[in-house]
Amino acid sequence: MTEKQQAGDSYWLQSTPGGRHLALTDDVEVDVAVIGGGIAGLCTARELSRAGRSVAVLEAGRIAAGVTGHTTAKVTALHTLVYDKLRRTRGSEGARLYARSQSEAIEHTAGVVAELGVDCEWERRSAYTFVRDESQVEELRAEARAAREAGLPASFVTATGLPFPVAGAVEVADQVQFHPRKYLLALADDILAHGGRIHEDTTVLGLEEGTPCRLSTSTGAMVTARDVVVATHYPVFDRALLFTRLSPRRELVVAGPIPAAQDPGGMYITTEENTRSVRTAPYGEDGTRRFLIVTGEHFTPGTGDTRARFDRLAAWARGHFPDVELTHRWATQDNDPTDTVPLVGPLHPGARHTYVATGFGGWGMSGGMMAGLLLTAQIMGEEREWSGLYDPRRLASTVREAPSFLKHQAQVAKHFVGDRMRPSPPVEALPPGEGAVVRVEGGRLAVYRDEDGTLHALSARCTHMGCLVDFNAAERAWECPCHGSRFDTEGKVIQGPATRPLDRRDI
Template identity: 75%
Template sequence: MTENAHVSGSYWLDTAPGEPRPALDEDLTVDVAVIGAGIAGLSTARELARAGKGVAVLEAGRVAAGVTGHTTAKLTALHTLVYDKLRRTRGPDGAQLYARSQSEAVEHAAALVDELGIDCEWERRSAYTYVCDAGRVAEIKAEADAARAAGLPASFTTDTGLPFPVAGAVRVTGQAQFHPRKYLLALTDDLVAHGGRVYEHTTVHGLDESKPCRLSTGTGATVTARDVVVATHYPIFDRALLFTRLSPRRELVVAGPLDAARDPDGMYITPDEGTRSVRTAPYGKDGEGGEAGGQRLLIVTGEHFTPGTGDTRARFDHLSAWAGEHFPGVDLTHAWATQDNDPTDTVPLVGPLHAGARHVFVATGFGGWGLSGGIMAGRLLTALITGGTCAWSELYDPRRLRTAVREAPSFLKNQAEVALHFVGDRLRPAPPVDALPPGEGAVVRVDGHRLAVYRDDDGALHAVSPRCTHLGCLVAFNSAERAWECPCHGSRFDTDGKVVQGPATRPLERRDI
């Protein structure tokens, strides 16, 4: 990266640390157990508690500190170029249901902000999907037409607030952006006020789908519940084989203060250049010299890649350079990364975990749009669990089979890439341990055995098994974030093998070296 940008952690976490919650230390019986305290899990839990259910949320890390704590926090129903594809694959009715469900999620969040008086820097903004390549203008016009036909206030335009010309853009008015962690911390407080329980540092290892369901945890406690919601972003249970329908994608984020007069006044994304997303946020309300100094926080996202592949440092450099080129003079103060899961047929998977499931539900596959998707999932799952109805439950049902033929090309491509990593990564030559500089890691051979070895800044070696504890792919080292990553399904581990991100739930085994 440039000298001004460094992996300093998420701005959202820095500015809203939150109060710690206890780990679960005794057996517990509730109506509903929700696994995962991101926006999907907390939205579901809060809706259920308001409906009178006894709810417990089990989070392996901290509340809203995972994927939701590293988002770019755009709350919109415009999801890059989804509507033209949906009207071709799901028909006009499917596209309309998708638009309605996502738009209602935006407005549901707005109502909660007002109802609970949440100070989360809520702002209304127009959302844009743009291209600079004139050869893609027809694609943008088709998307604008499809989004408008689906019911969104969408139009085609060449006029944006970006500091460079665009060939064309879809604009959807009346969307929103906010501070996701401040919003979710307030939601958590409301959940607890209505009898809900929230436990941090409580990893779930096992699920028994008997009546009632039983969850085993890393703390040794057992949770008994009539219903279970798996909202861990990437499902931690493989019995539904959903990992075959999801492709993990990691993206980088850089941010820094920008003069308010240069605010592009909108939320922007382009599918070009490995994706570029631009927005600003209120800056300096807590004494950092922001609003009074006429500044906002510029947030630029892009460089998407499969976890465990390529040079992340070079990608940060590239993204920082792009931000500096288009917003010259911005001092990048924050840099972090986020991770999403793309479903093979575009539409998230929200509903029963598998064909035989009666009391276990899942929310996953939001494809980079987890804020509106997570809020939508909370409303949909609450309806299913409480016996209500939801107009779009069939659209998002994970058991859907009618789209299998349409999924086939993406499904086969995804599985081919997984197979390539599973076999090919084992055939690559391993560097010698002595070649590792401080701060770097690699999968090496020692006495005929493969080890994942990291050399810390003091020169000490840390060795773990290179086999991901999810399904056995070999991990690779991300030097920019100092983490081991699985390129097959996106599990991430720290340098001592502790799980940072699932679907893996068990650490990499320590090894002697």
């Protein structure tokens, strides 16, 4: 893997291509329309179809190929350092409900894997949050106590399977790692077997709430549904103003085979060094190797040198696992809620038949599984004990987390105004394979020069809310730093919340 190698499809996508589902071409009427074919959407659709509801999944691209297809796929209720914070902001009961909801979702999924006989590399492992800095040990001890009080089998340890010493770690045993795409493709088959519909290449453009609700799509077909679930990772509808409470975060992944004897034997994460996460997966037929997955270098989309970040992450992986052969590099993205807890439930205060699942803060595997159970219960007219914890309409916790909220809004304002003031490079200075936002006749254009030297010019204004995009050279994509929308070099949307492409321009 060289410096100039571009980030590509994840190992999960390459190892499990899967089939395709036809775009929606005719009007359809169902009980529930689920917008988004990632883990939250497919888990919800599967539970609802099993409960006898007619369901249609509408995915703008391919199912299980967006954020879920690029995850590190750790399925655990230990979410870095969440429990001590929850104990302070939501009380002991809030922390307990968080732990219970995540754990119940994991065990429910274990039952689904067994019931369907899914060969998705489901492996039980301990999860660890670790530090190497002695000054951070007390924080870890507090997290271990809080997680234990919340009901998790958590303990503070100083010995791990990592190839370097740690100052301390929180360990929770009997957690899970798996192949997310193999699991979700099996869920898709089960949805179809129970009368559900799945349509790829179908972008939902409009939502008319009512009894029933109506959705307009990019194909021209209309969907009528009693209930609608917005599971698009970042909500594509702004009526709930959830964009003010979500901060997009992108992380990089480098991966490749190592000798099985060097497997650290668990799932590890630290907030040090701008985040480092380590796990392995099965690899090959003879059991002599494992597939090492190292994640880190988190950043706001559309900011900084992503190639340099990949180089730092690769150097860290080689430094600690010298026998690794790095064969893959990709990136993933998630949204951090300003008050720590995901937003799962009614879309807005006046919503009666519209629901949302978002803000998983880097823990979308257990969070998406939990969302499937919670939203299914609510659509069926029931409630879970932990419904209130995740309710997007909550206000008290938002007030408590006002500093995070204000910091996020300040960053958005900084990009919205400041990015329009930054210097513009000359178009003729762009080398092949590079892009930049340039000033042309007083306006800003996003200009990319392809390997043949041809220039491709687009409006630099994100079609979501008008922030200026910036170029990610490692992934050859235009990214919005305000809310995380991403576009390819032709302007096509590759990640929302934007639903419309960047407008083409002449140059």
